Amino acid sequence: MESIIPIIDSNVNFTPLVFYRDFLKKLANFYREHPSEEIAFRLFGNGDNEIYNSNYRIDPIAIPLLLSILEQLSKFHRGPLKLFLNNNYATSSALEFLYRANFFKTAGDKDYYHQSGNSIISYNAEYLGAFKGKEIRKDHLVRSYKKDDYSTIEFQLYNEILLRDxxxxxxxxxxxxxxxxxxxxNPNTIAYHNTYIDILSELITNGVIxxxxxxxxxxxxxxxxxxxxxxxxxxxxxxxxxTKVFFPFYYxxxxxRNSLEKKxxxxSPVFIENxxxxxxxxxxxxIKEREGIFDLMLNVVLNxxxxxxxxxxxxxxxxTNRIFKYLSSLQKIRASILYTHKLNENTELDNSIYKKDIVEYKNQIKKLFAKMxxxxxxxxxxxxxxxxxxxxNVKFKGVHIEVEIPNR
Incomplete structure (x- = not known):
């Protein structure tokens, strides 16, 4: 026996907040009440009912979150999850967008480039047609990155730096x-596009490894x-x-966590620990020599x-920039840290001075983080x-980043 969970409810925009607050709660309630049942999903809440009173929307940046939880559940159930589709007056626009954004192929057997998909859902592809012809940009596709995409790389390399590079x-x-x-x-990202590409590459690399x-x-x-x-x-x-075995001298x-005073x-202690x-x-x-998630935060908010x-x-x-004074101070120290790392990398700095300066900057930035x-x-x-x-209240494992930058 299986129970069917609706994903996108009628007249509710499926945003990341709705995903965290409402959809995850639905899943938790299902597993609490039906621990031995198979789970299945209906993409649109009312299906073929109330088609003239229903409207369905999904925020594009909620799609990676949805794929992540579906992958997690497919691993738990050891196979693709059933996803029931409806193509009618109410659902066709959202269904077409997800189709053209490569959601179904990414989650199914074949992706946009006819390479292997992730096989986390099974669905009836006959519903994916008779659309209104609303094309989307070729860049507006959901992307997936996994070890199988890097078939020429030996992941058992002992040297983690070489593997990462x-x-x-x-x-x-x-x-x-x-x-x-x-x-x-976007005029707010064009001047920093190389920085964004470098940081996004680093974050995705972290995820793959x-x-x-x-x-x-x-x-x-x-x-x-x-x-x-x-x-x-x-x-x-x-x-x-x-899980890291070795850390650099500065961490x-x-x-x-150990530097914080008890407060x-x-x-809930669980929330504070998170x-x-x-x-x-x-x-x-x-404090690292590579730009990463911290630098993405600074670039998004300050730049x-x-x-x-x-x-x-x-x-x-x-x-957001509501904590501008903290972020601005963090950015100044971060610039000094990166500059010092670069000097050392180019052997333009005595090693003892390098270590002394990095530790000093680290202690400064640690105090700012504690205040923040x-x-x-x-x-x-x-x-x-x-x-x-x-x-x-519902735990969603993994790492999930969302960014919004005004276009002006």
């Missing part, structure tokens, strides 16, 4: 091909904004750091006047549009 060189090519034109379409899952990404540009999201359902931020395991809050996991990962990223959201497990942080964490907790609001953090 090999994967990153291929990923950079993919990312340029997939997203470069979209970054040129460490997550143990497929990394999904999508970028979308309209008249108002550029939006993109990256999602994997892998081991997450904390385990990614915990020790759980260094940021009573009104929140929040600290996020800050730990951002702190580590802020492109956008919004940056990062989710892991039960917690999401939302970073304290302010984030103190000014928490349950009104999601005002809060810098969101806590969700």
């Amino acid at each position: 090999q994967i990153n060189s291929m990923t950079s090519y993919y990312v340029q091909e997939h997203f470069r034109e979209l970054l040129f379409d 460490h997550s143990g899952s497929t990394t999904y990404a999508m970028m979308f540009v309209d008249r108002y904004r550029t939006k993109f999201s990256i999602s994997d359902n892998g081991i997450g931020l904390k385990k990614s750091l915990d 020790s395991k759980d260094e940021f 009573e809050t009104k929140f 929040l600290i996991d996020i800050f730990e990962a951002l702190f580590y990223s802020s 492109s006047q956008g919004y940056f959201r990062l989710h892991t497990d039960n917690c999401q942080i939302i970073v 964490l304290s302010v984030t907790i103190d000014y928490y609001s349950e009104e999601t549009q005002f809060s810098s953090i969101r806590f969700f």
Whole structure:
């Protein structure tokens, strides 16, 4: 016996927030109430009922999240999940968009390039036709990146730096091909398009190496904004750091967490631990020689006047220029850290001076992170549009990044 869970409800835009707040709750309730049943999905809530009173929409950057959870569940059930489709007056526009955005091929057996898909859903392809002919840009496709895409690379390489460089060189090519034109379409990203390509390549490379899952990404540009999201359902931020055997001299395991003073809050300890996991990962990223997730946050918020959201497990942080004074100070120290790393790489700096300077900058940036964490907790609001953090009762493993940049 199987139960059918609706994905996109009528007259509700399926945004990332709806995904975290409502859709994950549906899944949790299903597994709590029907632990022994097979799960199946209906893409549109009302199906063929109430077609003239129903309307279905999905935010493009929610697609990677949806693919991530479907992949996670397909692994749990050890096979593709059934997805029931309806093609009618109410559903045709959303169905056509998902079809042209490569959702079905990515989740099915063959992707847009007729390479192997991810085989996480099964569906009746006969419903995918008789559309209105609404073409979308060739760049507005959901992308997937997994180890199978790097068949020429030996993943058992002992030298992690060499492995990372090999994967990153291929990923950079993919990312340029997939997203470069979209970054040129927004005046707030065009000046930094190379930086975005480098950072996105690094993040996707991390997902391919460490997550143990497929990394999904999508970028979308309209008249108002550029939006993109990256999602994997892998081991997450904390385990990614915990599984590292060696750290550089300037970082020790759980260094940021261990530097914090104990502070009573009104929140569940699980939520606070998740929040600290996020800050730990951002702190580590802020002192590394490679640009990564921390640099993406700075570029989005300070250079492109956008919004940056990062989710892991039960917690999401939302970073905007409302905390400009902290971000501006972090950016200045980060610039000094990168410059010092570069001098050392070019052997233009005595090693003892290099280590002394990096540790000094690290301690400065650590104090700023601690202040930012304290302010984030103190000014928490349950009104999601005002809060810098969101806590969700349902855990969603992996790392999930969403970005929105105004197009002006």
